[in-house]
Amino acid sequence: MDRKFAEFNALVDGLDTFINPTEIDDGATPDCQNVIPTGKGAFKTRLGRTKHGGEVTSTYSGQGYFTYINSSGTYEELVIVNGVLKKKNGASWDTISGGTFSASARVCAVQMADRLYFADGVTALCYYDGTNIVTTGVADAPLPSMLIRFKNRLYANDVNNKDRFYFGGALKSAGESDNTGNFGTGSPSYGGYYGYGLGKIVNGFGKLGANYLVVGLKEETHRISVVSNTGESDALDHLDEMISNAVGCSNHFAIDNMENDLIIPSWSDIYLVGEIASYSSWRARSISNKVSSIITGISASMKGKTAGIYSPTEKKYYFAYADGTTYNNKVLVYDSYYKSWWKFSNWNPAAWVEFNDGSNNYYLNYISDNPSDSFCYQVNAGANDDNTAINWYWKSKIFDLKGFDIPKKFKRWASLFGPTFGTITITIYIDDQVNTASLTVGTPITASVGLGCKLLGSFLLGAESNASGATTSITNDYRWKKIKRPNEGTRVQFMFSGNAVNEAGQIEKFKFYYNENKRKKNRDKRIA
Numbered sequence: 001m002d003r004k005f006a007e008f009n010a011l012v013d014g015l016d017t018f019i020n021p022t023e024i025d026d027g028a029t030p031d032c033q034n035v036i037p038t039g040k041g042a043f044k045t046r047l048g049r050t051k052h053g054g055e056v057t058s059t060y061s062g063q064g065y066f067t068y069i070n071s072s073g074t075y076e077e078l079v080i081v082n083g084v085l086k087k088k089n090g091a092s093w094d095t096i097s098g099g100t101f102s103a104s105a106r107v108c109a110v111q112m113a114d115r116l117y118f119a120d121g122v123t124a125l126c127y128y129d130g131t132n133i134v135t136t137g138v139a140d141a142p143l144p145s146m147l148i149r150f151k152n153r154l155y156a157n158d159v160n161n162k163d164r165f166y167f168g169g170a171l172k173s174a175g176e177s178d179n180t181g182n183f184g185t186g187s188p189s190y191g192g193y194y195g196y197g198l199g200k201i202v203n204g205f206g207k208l209g210a211n212y213l214v215v216g217l218k219e220e221t222h223r224i225s226v227v228s229n230t231g232e233s234d235a236l237d238h239l240d241e242m243i244s245n246a247v248g249c250s251n252h253f254a255i256d257n258m259e260n261d262l263i264i265p266s267w268s269d270i271y272l273v274g275e276i277a278s279y280s281s282w283r284a285r286s287i288s289n290k291v292s293s294i295i296t297g298i299s300a301s302m303k304g305k306t307a308g309i310y311s312p313t314e315k316k317y318y319f320a321y322a323d324g325t326t327y328n329n330k331v332l333v334y335d336s337y338y339k340s341w342w343k344f345s346n347w348n349p350a351a352w353v354e355f356n357d358g359s360n361n362y363y364l365n366y367i368s369d370n371p372s373d374s375f376c377y378q379v380n381a382g383a384n385d386d387n388t389a390i391n392w393y394w395k396s397k398i399f400d401l402k403g404f405d406i407p408k409k410f411k412r413w414a415s416l417f418g419p420t421f422g423t424i425t426i427t428i429y430i431d432d433q434v435n436t437a438s439l440t441v442g443t444p445i446t447a448s449v450g451l452g453c454k455l456l457g458s459f460l461l462g463a464e465s466n467a468s469g470a471t472t473s474i475t476n477d478y479r480w481k482k483i484k485r486p487n488e489g490t491r492v493q494f495m496f497s498g499n500a501v502n503e504a505g506q507i508e509k510f511k512f513y514y515n516e517n518k519r520k521k522n523r524d525k526r527i528a
Helices: 289-296 300-305 518-527
Strands: 002-008 035-038 042-045 049-051 062-069 075-081 084-089 092-095 108-112 115-119 126-128 147-150 153-157 164-170 192-195 202-208 212-217 221-228 237-244 256-258 261-265 270-275 282-286 307-311 316-321 330-335 340-345 349-356 362-368 376-379 392-395 408-417 422-430 433-441 457-459 481-489 492-498 506-516
Touching: 035 330, 035 340, 035 392, 062 108, 062 115, 062 362, 075 349, 075 362, 108 147, 115 147, 147 202, 153 202, 164 202, 202 256, 202 261, 202 270, 212 261, 237 282, 256 307, 261 307, 289 330, 289 340, 307 349, 307 362, 316 349, 408 422, 408 492, 422 481, 433 481, 492 506
Parallel strands: 062 349
Antiparallel strands: 002 506, 035 042, 042 506, 049 376, 062 075, 075 084, 084 092, 108 115, 115 126, 147 153, 153 164, 164 192, 202 212, 212 221, 221 237, 256 261, 261 270, 270 282, 307 316, 316 330, 330 340, 349 362, 362 376, 392 492, 408 457, 408 481, 408 506, 422 433, 422 492
């Protein structure tokens, strides 16, 4: 028998559901949950979530989550639940008077100077002025479900004229918002509209830099630039250029900027729109090929409920979606540093906010889409999900070790752990055989960042992997042990997992030895 070994130490290629588990890259995973990449090639349990304030409104899903900067420069947090606008006040959420919204529609909001405008596609355009909801200063406005600020003007769609976008008056020279809600085209003409024609549907807005408004139609993507802007009370001319006649937008609420590019969700993929270096043109390219089966698997009725945000602090794009439920219950995470996708469970975002506390400390928050969990949450905080365990796992590809027809005896197993504490379960699949071992690595402790004692070590994965519990004073321990009864097969797959409160794992690499039984292969061939 030929004795060989295989070692895998770059495990950050992320989720790949597009290619068969036997054909994906060695560092990719056909299935994972609640893990993220770290370091040069390791993965670890994600951080948790913690309640952000008290219950908003019992038995209702969130409709919107916003930040408002008041005249004193203080950042306020606002949410809409059951059609009611509420402001965070300590642990409570206080009702804002002056008006209500649809009790079920998603709500979009954009701040123009001292006004935070709202659109839900049902209620007439209105705004929050720091005290109440008001309609003063709103004239000839469309009935919008989406808003965006571009060139110091408010741009909006219209649910009654779906092929158009509208623009209001500009901010005044001293920055006042007096005319921003005026869409009238009389004299002086503050606003106007631009249309695409019968059958076209405006589905989303985004911005690329300071000069381009991106309009996502249902089946096309366009960029808009301003040709003339001669005064705060003059209408605009626009130049329209098509970016793609094949890439459309499925949902405005999942569009966001990622560095210099724009992320746009389509019906089957998530696209990155931006300028191509060395070319005077723009392109839309898919960044979600490896997880497109998940995106296409979202039911058509739920694609409009997806919610996305890019966190410059985390360097990650978070895309919440519904998987077999009537509310968002999963999150796809694109790590822009590693350029890989990961999947989270137990988070239910209806809308996201990256909140600035006024001292330039940023926190990623969401309001729950689950009506039985009517809270806001801060994520990437703590070692548990609101005192419940983070159920995590990572599966390797199915390795045939360049010999899918060669029988092998798998002899010895080892794994190198990074900062880890708690119990890690290792499941080994050899053809149809399943072997499971549980290792206690470190001592479970409560830690704000979800990591316990520092430990680097190697442990057997198999029948004799009875590693003893470690303490916070443990030194590096490289222990190898053999499986008493080696298992034979042609293919092997590993799964690392954990599911205990305040426990977390980090896997740096794993390694195994095996013998090839080529004589048996040849014998089988002769028999055949």
